[in-house]
Amino acid sequence: MTETVFRAGPALTHRRVLAIALPIVLANATVPILGAVDTGVVGQLGEAAPIGAVGIGAIILSALYWIFGFLRMGTTGLTAQAWGARDHAEVDAMLSRALMIGGVAGLGMILLQAPLFAGAFIVSPASPEVETLARQYMAIRIWSAPAAIAIYGITGWLIAQERTRAVLVIQLWMNGLNIALDLLFVLGFDWGVPGVAAATFLAEWSGAALGLWMCRGAFSGGAWCDRARVFDPARLRHMAGVNTDILIRSLLLQGIFVSFLFLGADFGDVPLAANQILLQFLQITAYALDGFAFAAEALVGQALGARMRAALRQAALMTSFWGLLSCVGLALVFALFGGAIIDTMTTAEPVREAARDFLPYMVAAPLLGLASWMLDGIFIGATRTRDMRNMMLLSVLIYAATVAALVPALGNHGLWVAFLVSFVARAVTLGLRYPALEAQAER
Structure with a gap:
């Protein structure tokens, strides 16, 4: 294989791709472990309300923080391009901008917590006891x-420079400390629900502190505090545009998932439960593919910054190759062991039967979704976020049309087909814009 050398880094090889991707996969694997421990610890209190309170409180805060997930993606693409162009002053300035956005957004959350929490419980009402405990949890x-929120920016900044081992260390530290403090x-x-919240509070602040220490090289120069550069109007407008496009795209994508759940509820409790179980398979797929999509973000962004079209294409192909291997492996696992996995997730026989009926859609999902996941990473690295926004809107319209055409006749089967069609639509529409992305590397 011909090796491509980036001006920003060493030869582009499979080893380099795996060195970026595998730490992200391992970091993702720790996330469900923490959730299980949180639930298990409050479960030892012997009451249902604390379990529900921690669950709903965590979901509400995760949803609020998720709004700022654009900070991770936008920071990765913009930093990777600056890194590829050897503009190290801009790399350092990007960290400052990301930290400022995280700080201001977090402060806004604190100041607006009363209306945010009130609105959340209007959307997701709970029993008085659960709501009281959940408010205690969230108030901490x-x-x-x-x-x-700042950790989103720190993570994106590190990924852009292929420092995913540092991301893994931060994740392991945060989740490990969180688990230890949960137990303590x-x-x-015997602090109950407030104890779980306090554990997460301390873990997140310590994770941010560790992240800043991992980024300490940026603070050795003067660019990170160069007001003229950090607050440069053109760069701030570009960053705002990139982040706004990603936010809109993410909201549209979330709309597909939310509508899938709501429409599934119309078919009764059993199909709804089956859909929920099978979506956990999709979560596993996303955790596995994140590593290779993130590698695409970093490598494509660097190649674009270095104006190396051949390197950009090789980065896209090489990361997608590993993504394909992962998806084929997951599809085989789901096909061979999906029934056994379903049985471990529920003891309700009607739900087991329904989930098995719809399992073939989940076997197909990794294969049909691969291109959309990888193209997302490629387009984020190139900061072609307007294309992402527009093609996602088109994909939502295709999904909605498919739902309207198939669900009345086929029920939940039609809903699953429409869901998979949305993956294919994202892939096809973004794929049509890929030549323009490559051409950008030569301008």
């Missing part, structure tokens, strides 16, 4: 919002 955790505060000190 919200004070780490600046840290939690809840089982040792």
